[in-house]
Amino acid sequence: MVALIQNDFSDFNDADEPNLRPYQPDSVGIVVKKFAHFDLPLPLQSGAVLRPFTLAYETYGTLNAERSNAILICHALSGDSHVAGYYTQNPHEAPGWWDEAVGPGKMFDTNRFFVICANVIGGCQGSTGPSSVAPDGKPYGLRFPVVTIADMVHAQRHLMDILGIDRLFAVAGGSMGGMQALQWAVDYPERVNSVLFLASTPRSSAQNIAFNEIGRQAIYADKNWRGGDYYGHTAPAAGLAVARMVGHITYMSEYSLETKFSRRLQTHDQIGYTFAPEFAVESYLQHQGEKFVQRFDANSYLYVTKAIDYFDIGAGHPSMTDALRHVTAKFLVISFSSDWLYTAAQARELVEALPGREVEYEHVTASFGHDSFLVEVETMTHLVGGYLNRL
Amino acid sequence: MVALIQNDFSDFNDADEPNLRPYQPDSVGIVVKKFAHFDLPLPLQSGAVLRPFTLAYETYGTLNAERSNAILICHALSGDSHVAGYYTQNPHEAPGWWDEAVGPGKMFDTNRFFVICANVIGGCQGSTGPSSVAPDGKPYGLRFPVVTIADMVHAQRHLMDILGIDRLFAVAGGSMGGMQALQWAVDYPERVNSVLFLASTPRSSAQNIAFNEIGRQAIYADKNWRGGDYYGHTAPAAGLAVARMVGHITYMSEYSLETKFSRRLQTHDQIGYTFAPEFAVESYLQHQGEKFVQRFDANSYLYVTKAIDYFDIGAGHPSMTDALRHVTAKFLVISFSSDWLYTAAQARELVEALPGREVEYEHVTASFGHDSFLVEVETMTHLVGGYLNRL
Numbered sequence: 098m099v100a101l102i103q104n105d106f107s108d109f110n111d112a113d114e115p116n117l118r119p120y121q122p123d124s125v126g127i128v129v130k131k132f133a134h135f136d137l138p139l140p141l142q143s144g145a146v147l148r149p150f151t152l153a154y155e156t157y158g159t160l161n162a163e164r165s166n167a168i169l170i171c172h173a174l175s176g177d178s179h180v181a182g183y184y185t186q187n188p189h190e191a192p193g194w195w196d197e198a199v200g201p202g203k204m205f206d207t208n209r210f211f212v213i214c215a216n217v218i219g220g221c222q223g224s225t226g227p228s229s230v231a232p233d234g235k236p237y238g239l240r241f242p243v244v245t246i247a248d249m250v251h252a253q254r255h256l257m258d259i260l261g262i263d264r265l266f267a268v269a270g271g272s273m274g275g276m277q278a279l280q281w282a283v284d285y286p287e288r289v290n291s292v293l294f295l296a297s298t299p300r301s302s303a304q305n306i307a308f309n310e311i312g313r314q315a316i317y318a319d320k321n322w323r324g325g326d327y328y329g330h331t332a333p334a335a336g337l338a339v340a341r342m343v344g345h346i347t348y349m350s351e352y353s354l355e356t357k358f359s360r361r362l363q364t365h366d367q368i369g370y371t372f373a374p375e376f377a378v379e380s381y382l383q384h385q386g387e388k389f390v391q392r393f394d395a396n397s398y399l400y401v402t403k404a405i406d407y408f409d410i411g412a413g414h415p416s417m418t419d420a421l422r423h424v425t426a427k428f429l430v431i432s433f434s435s436d437w438l439y440t441a442a443q444a445r446e447l448v449e450a451l452p453g454r455e456v457e458y459e460h461v462t463a464s465f466g467h468d469s470f471l472v473e474v475e476t477m478t479h480l481v482g483g484y485l486n487r488l
Numbered sequence: 489m490v491a492l493i494q495n496d497f498s499d500f501n502d503a504d505e506p507n508l509r510p511y512q513p514d515s516v517g518i519v520v521k522k523f524a525h526f527d528l529p530l531p532l533q534s535g536a537v538l539r540p541f542t543l544a545y546e547t548y549g550t551l552n553a554e555r556s557n558a559i560l561i562c563h564a565l566s567g568d569s570h571v572a573g574y575y576t577q578n579p580h581e582a583p584g585w586w587d588e589a590v591g592p593g594k595m596f597d598t599n600r601f602f603v604i605c606a607n608v609i610g611g612c613q614g615s616t617g618p619s620s621v622a623p624d625g626k627p628y629g630l631r632f633p634v635v636t637i638a639d640m641v642h643a644q645r646h647l648m649d650i651l652g653i654d655r656l657f658a659v660a661g662g663s664m665g666g667m668q669a670l671q672w673a674v675d676y677p678e679r680v681n682s683v684l685f686l687a688s689t690p691r692s693s694a695q696n697i698a699f700n701e702i703g704r705q706a707i708y709a710d711k712n713w714r715g716g717d718y719y720g721h722t723a724p725a726a727g728l729a730v731a732r733m734v735g736h737i738t739y740m741s742e743y744s745l746e747t748k749f750s751r752r753l754q755t756h757d758q759i760g761y762t763f764a765p766e767f768a769v770e771s772y773l774q775h776q777g778e779k780f781v782q783r784f785d786a787n788s789y790l791y792v793t794k795a796i797d798y799f800d801i802g803a804g805h806p807s808m809t810d811a812l813r814h815v816t817a818k819f820l821v822i823s824f825s826s827d828w829l830y831t832a833a834q835a836r837e838l839v840e841a842l843p844g845r846e847v848e849y850e851h852v853t854a855s856f857g858h859d860s861f862l863v864e865v866e867t868m869t870h871l872v873g874g875y876l877n878r879l
Contacts, residue, residue, distance in 0.1 A: 142761075143761035144761075145761075239763070242761070243761040243762065243763075300751065301751070302742065302745070302746055302750075302751075303742075303745040303746050303748070303749040303750055303751065303767075303768075303769040304737065304742045304745045304746070306751070306767050306769050306770065307733075307737050307745060307769050307770075307773055308737065310733075310765070310767075310769070310770045310773060311730060311733045311734055311737070311773065313763065314726075314729070314730050314733060314773075314774075314777075315706055315709070315730050317726075318706070318709065318710060318726035318727055318729075318730055319709060320711035335705075335708075335709035336709055338705070338709075339702060339705050339706050339709055339730065342698075342702045342705060343702055343734060346695065346698050346702070349695075351693065351694075351695045351828075351831070354693070354694035354695045354698060355693055355694050355695070357694070358694040359693075359694055360691065360692070360693075360694065360697070360800055368798060370533075370534035370535075370536075370633070370634040371634065372630070372634075372790060372794065374701070376694075376697050376701075376797065377694075378694040378697050378698050378701070379697065379698075379701045382698055382701055382702065382705075383705075386705075399763060403763065406767065407759060409751055437742075437828070440742070
């Protein structure tokens with residue numbers, strides 16, 4: 098039993114207000130978030146079963162008659178289905194999180210491709226997660242089952258089924274999105290033509306786990322967390338903000354922090370000898386924390402980071418190469434020189450575990466750390482766009 | 489008005505118990521923590537004045553008749569005056585934090601040198617800090633004035649005065665200890681023969697500040713912090729533990745975390761699909777956090793990290809070179825290849841700001857990150873011991 102519901106956000110459109118955003122020929126324009134409701138069991142790696150479940154998703158461009166031009170973009174830890182475009186005509190609205198990548202003539206060219214992105218299960222942007230209402234009518238909280246990258250991908254496969262897409266031209270993702278793309282190629286080799294694995298890793302390292310665990314500990318330590326049972330009460334914003342700040346540092350290089358902020362003071366000419374934030378980098382982190390808690394659920398942060406920590410594509414196999422033996426997809430793997438979250442060595446581990454396959458590996462010299470995959474638009478357009486054109 | 493009080497920890501010695509620790513010819517053996525009480529004003533960089541103040545300190549070896557063989561070791565963020573040896577005969581007691589460096593025949597050879605280490609002001613191991621009782625009979629809490637590295641050094645200078653040491657053979661320190669050593673050479677050039685600047689930086693970078701601010705935010709977010717007014721109540725242990733975990737990751741390299749833990753599970757064979765710590769690296773971080781909150785005061789963590797953030801030896805000068813123009817001390821500067829907290833580039837910035845001075849710079853290839861200065865005993869003994877011999 099599957100229902101597709103379109104949410105056109107019509108309440109955001111004011112008929113009296115003209116379109117105040119200048120015409121952008123390379124923008125996907127106004128988009129709608131859609132919801133696919135699945136009343137079928139999703140067996141999870143843990144042994145638990147999730148039923149029913151919903152995936153929030155968006156699409157850009159047009160599916161061709163052969164249904165052969167679909168690209169699935171998988172989002173990262175804090176992402177959602179809203180990759181590109183705008184929900185409203187409000188000229189102050191920010192576009193989707195990878196707007197520079199998806200649109201007419203962009204690296205994922207919507208003149209050619211039908212682009213799909215779904216919010217992961219466990220998330221908090223419309224797909225079923227710990228903040229969703231459980232069958233008993235109360236929010237799940239920590240009763241929500243622990244999910245894995247494979248579980249996220251399994252749910253996405255159901256979405257592809259109802260969209261009638263048997264084979265994806267590409268599955269693409271940066272960071273946790275790359276983990277999902279790789280998992281797709283392992284679990285559904287016949288359904289994936291190519292994988293774009295960007296600034297990601299085939300397995301979380303001890304340091305990766307350590308940073309995520311610190312974020313979780315910060316959430317647990319917040320008095321408002323209440324063991325995850327805070328819905329209807331004050332949210333554990335302070336803890337989630339600290340978690341976000343920890344994460345945020347790992348997305349930026351020392352160079353980008355130094356270039357952006359160095360030791361600049363935010364508002365004063367002189368050091369104040371107080372504990373109020375005074376360095377610009379402190380204000381920036383606070384701002385990032387405050388913005389994040391307005392849009393993200395603390396329990397989802399726990400679940401999604403746990404899925405990342407569990408990710409090890411070689412787990413349960415004699416080697417990673419063995420785990421990937423049924424993979425038939427072509428790969429584009431891109432790492433960035435200043436990415437110290439998911440390093441070039443981690444990307445190369447994947448490349449080396451795919452002998453005999455069509456793998457292109459690009460190591461990009463870039464200054465902006467893990468965020469480079471979002472920031473280095475020109476290079477990425479050249480590499481990703483060029484790769485998709487050659488396919 | 490200055491009083492020197494010796495605390496011999498005699499209550500820890502049990503006369504009925506034989507010495508259960510095997511005789512170690514290179515150990516300084518049993519040492520005592522001493523306290524110097526100063527009833528004089530310490531004018532601080534902020535404009536505030538601290539009076540009275542106490543410094544807890546320890547000494548190892550013997551001051552020679554010329555008073556020319558004194559080496560001051562300055563400790564790092566979480567350190568204290570207890571560099572080497574033991575307080576008791578209890579064979580389970582851990583030695584001081586740099587026991588491998590200080591003793592007969594060690595890199596700071598107590599057969600030759602008189603080694604001194606004092607807990608910094610703002611600290612919590614016997615020197616005056618936010619947990620000390622203020623003149624009004626109540627703990628300072630956040631009423632304690634914000635202190636800087638220069639203020640810490642100023643207090644140490646008073647200690648050298650009462651110990652009758654006009655000129656230090658060397659001032660040595662790793663991490664924040666290196667900052668103090670450098671500050672000594674700038675503020676009291678006539679009193680410093682040489683500086684050993686180890687795994688440190690002449691100014692905190694934006695990334696350095698960012699990590700410290702996250703630790704502080706974690707403490708502020710703890711409901712037990714109460715604006716710093718928690719003495720006599722439950723301490724903000726959860727927040728301080730998170731702060732320690734953040735710090736701890738920055739002390740280790742990705743390699744050392746991977747080598748030590750990789751993805752190993754702590755107690756189970758299989759992933760548990762729960763939020764209990766299960767990876768060994770998670771248990772390790774928790775353990776580090778729990779150990780730390782038993783020995784460290786959360787407010788001191790705020791004050792000492794703030795002093796580190798404020799540290800910029802070139803501040804208020806046209807250039808760092810200009811700030812160092814009166815420095816006459818010889819320098820040994822050591823950086824470590826895997827230290828991503830205080831990088832080789834940061835150490836080199838100091839070296840390049842000391843043109844025409846006797847500066848030896850050693851860049852050590854080492855795997856264990858910032859902690860290398862404590863861990864790489866053999867290399868350090870060769871470099872530091874050799875340098876002191878050549879002086």
